[in-house]
Every structure is written in structure tokens, then in C-alpha cells.
Amino acid sequence: MSASRILVVDDEADIRDLVRDILTDEGYEVAVAANAAEAREARAARIPDLVLLDIWMPDTDGITLLQEWTREGPLPHPVVMLSGHGTVDTAVEATRLGAAAFVEKPLSLAKLLKTVERALEGSRAQRPRQWRLPPILEPVGRSGVMKDLREQVRRLAQHDTPVTIIGERGSGREAFARYMHSLSARADAPFVDCPVSSLTPGNAEAMLSGTADQPGMLGIAGGGMLFLDEIDDMPTEVQRMLVGILERGRWTPVGTDKSQSLSIRLVSSARPDLQQKIEHDAFRRDLYAQLAIVTLHVPALREYAEDVPELVRYYTDALVDRERLPYRHFSMAAQNRLRNYPWPGNVRELKNLVHRLLIMGGTEEVSLEEVERALGSEGETQGDAFVRQDLLALPLREAREAFEKAYLEQQLLLCDGKVGKLAQRVGMERTHLYRKLRSLGIDLKAAGSDD
Secondary structure (H helix, E strand, C coil), rough: CCCCEEEEEEECHHHHHHHHHHHHHHCCCEEECCCCCHHHHHHHHCCCCCEEEEECCCCCCHHHHHHHHHHCCCCCEEEEEEEEEHHHHHEEEHHHHCCCCEEEECCCCCHHHHHHHHHHHHHCCCHHHHHHHCCCCCCCCCCCHHHHHHHHHHHCCCCCCCCEEEEECCCHHHHHHHHHHCCCCCCCCCCEEEEECCCCCCCCHHHEEEEEEEHHHHHHHHCCCCECCCCCCCCCHHHHHHHHHHHCCECEEEEECCCCCCCCEEEEEECCCCHHHHHCCCCCHHHHHCCCCCCEEEHHHHHHHHHHHHHHHHHHHHHHHHHCCCCCCCCCHHHHHHHHCCCCCCCHHHHHHHHHHHCCCCCECHHHHHHHHHHHHCCCCHHHHHHHHHCCCCCHHHHHHHHHHHHHHHHHCCCCCHHHHHHHHHCCHHHHHHHHHHHHCCCCCCCCCCC
């Protein structure tokens, strides 16, 4: 399968070139257009998988161009709007026309890349049924861990209690939210996925509450479930606004004075370090209390590794059906190797690895050697391979945190749990070291610290 093709439409040459270079480095195929005319031509020549569309352009603005495209029929690709002069009305209008997201300038490249990835994943999920990866209505796995988790979800589905799903990235938090929704009395009502990273102080109120003319996510999800994905990315101002809505149990569209009753079920997701953010006042305790009446912990894949062979078979069958790839089965040695891999990227990483091996093709059987090459572990010791596989599968920030935690935990053991000695050993001022240890969740008591 070829790389996703992205069309970047922006009248500023510096931005076009920067975005093109960044996306190209990420493995995407990129075309650029300086105005609406060039965008029409590029899109007519080849339909892209995603369009990054600037709102303010000299000839035809992005909203007008988006309206033009939507008049032709359903968009065959997601559109992410870019603007240095974004307004609430503009964001709402773009959303109404089918824009997948709204990214403000100056661009945060990390946010842009995350938005691009989400938009492409969402687009793949909405393809016609015969080309879609079949949904996991019931999460795969025969281990005791997964059986217990499915039973917890079944019990939670019978109530409207707000739930926060805690788990690492790629562990399937959204899949469990959708599974919960499918079992609930609200199953016939909408399931609305809200990537919290797309909410900013400038657009959050309109995106959630809507306006007099256009419904927001709270209205669209009416009677159903609103899934707030990764609440730990929520800006402080947005947290404050959401607390107000939840405490009142009502919301008011922007530009009106007529409030409406909150008639949805709220389910959210967060990474395991959310409690640390709460302790450091980076996330409001009162909001957490509202969203996490119940918490559901989704384990990392390494915690139920016995299910890896079944997951490999599931994704092999599903991807062969979706992508029309030649079927290949994994040898017993290959399956055993995958069971013993740490899976830092969890189920998402497993699916991507299976996909990559099917695309590469070869004999009917996927050998141990192929798996080793795909994992990038040839010629390394087991310990080196673990570290390399673990860290290289993570985003830079998370890889750095994982390394710092492992490094400081080992150094703390060598220092017999004494923070003063550790500070000297690693060359950090003690106050800063304490703050770093707490932020990484390192338990000083478990290490026997007597400082």
C-alpha cells in the first residue's frame, strides 16, 4: 500500500515548504498549492487522502473552496483547516461543512502531525464497509485479563455513570469506549469522538456547545455518548469551561441565552500519568471528580501477552480482507517471538507490524527471521533489543521520559535509595531531582529512601 497523499493549500510559501518538508520526512507523499486554482487542479489530477487547507487566501478563501467541494457530494477525503486569524464562527462553519479539524497558526508541528494522523485514521474508519477493517465489537483475547475487562465493560454499559478509561497510547481505549456504547441502552444514538487536542480556548465553547445556527458536539451527541479522547491534553481554560457545564448539567449555544439540558453519557480517556498531573495542579481535581466517577484501566499489551497470537490472526484476516493482500500465516517461532516482545506501542503497534509484513509479501509463512527484521532486532543482545524496540516505538517525549525513569530508578538502586547521594551521582540539584522523581512516578519509599 502506498504512502498517504496529502495536499497542502496555503498562499504563504514559507509555510507550504515547511509543512511539505515535515510531512515528507514523516513518510507522506505531499503535493502543494498556492491558491484555490492550483488546489482545484491538483485535486482533479489525483484525489488526495487528506487536504490541509488555509482559510485566508487571496483569490478564493478556504471556506468558500470547501463549500465548493461539498456541493459536489460527500468529501472523498478529510480536510483540516489552517488559519492564523481563526474565529469561533469560522471554526463552526468549517466543522459544519465537514472539516475534520481546525489548526491555528502559528503552527505547532507536534499538534499538526497528531491532527494529520487522527484525520487519516478517521478517514480509513469511514470507508465503505467492504474496505473497512471490521470493527472489534467484542475486544479480542482469551486471557483472564481480557475476560475480566470485558465483564467490567458489560457492567458499566448498563449505567450512565461517567467513566474515564486509563491506559497507554495504542492500548485500545477508544475501542473499549465504543464497545461500552454498543452494549448500552444508548447504542442506537450517536457516538461522537472528540479529540481533546483539537479544543483550544478560542474554539472550545463553539465546538462543544455550538451556536444559534450550528450544533456543537454536545448537541450532535444528544442521547448518545461523547468520548473525550486524552483529557490530559486539555488546556486549563477548557477544563474550567467544562467544569461549569458539568456542574450545571446544562449548556448554552454561543450567541444565545437559551440553555439546554445535558443529555449524553460522558466517557473519557487518559494516559496513566493523569494522577501526577492532578497532583501538580496541571489537571483540575473537580473536573476529574466529575469525569471519573468510575475508572476503567485498560492494560498494556505486554500484560496479556498470551493473547498476542490471537490478535495476530485477527488482524491478519481483517487486513487481508480490507486491503486484498495475499494471506500469510505466522510460524510458531514467529508467534513466540511476538509474544515475548514488549509492545511499547501496544495493540496499535501490533496491527501496524502485521500490516507491514503482509504488504512486504513473501512466502506463505511469515518466518522468525522476517519478524526479527521487522522489529529491527537483528545482531543485538536481548537487553539491547528490548531497549531499542521499546524506545523507538514511542514519540520523542515519551521515549525521553521512559529512558529518564529507567535511568534514575537504576541509579537510585545503586545509591541505596538515598536521594542526596543520587543528586551527587547524576549531577542534579536536590530540589529539582525530587521534582523530577515525582513527575516520573518513581516511588522513593519502595527504593528504601531515608532522605
